[in-house]
Amino acid sequence: MSRHHLPSIDGWHTVAVGWDAGMNTFFAQVLDPVDEVTLDRGSPVDPINDPAEVINLVRDHVFEIPASMTDQLSADRDAEPHDAQRLAEVTALLTNLRNIA
Template identity: 35%
Template structure:
């Protein structure tokens, strides 16, 4: 899994973007200050939590663009993250959980 944290367009938010190899998806997570719990974050937006939900770096970047100013090389960075995991596979327990959560 990779995770790159960026400052949001609204400086109170942070945007995490990366690659989740077990779910075979890129993800985008936006956190902001929780309105009722001092010092805690609230999830404002989260995509890439389902199997192959955001299959390309471009899909994730399109979602993140609404929340942060993105570095010009982000697509290449995310694709490199994905490519680094191509030779890895799920362990026995991880595969069992995926079969239960995402039956074919």
């Protein structure tokens, strides 16, 4: 999972974009100063497959977006691709551990 923080326009909000290999989606998040979610997009139910989309989602909330951010997000996905088989194995392991306890 990658997470890149971007400077918010007001300096108070937390703005982040990234890649979540486990959920197989890019994501965009904006949190207010008390960590209440203002924007949270990108989930297994509503995946974002294009890194430019998450950039567009946060564009109105940030002071500046590095020109290389779309390329960086693509590189993050390439470095940690979604592995459905591995996710299933970890889920089964955790389920078995819960049953033992």
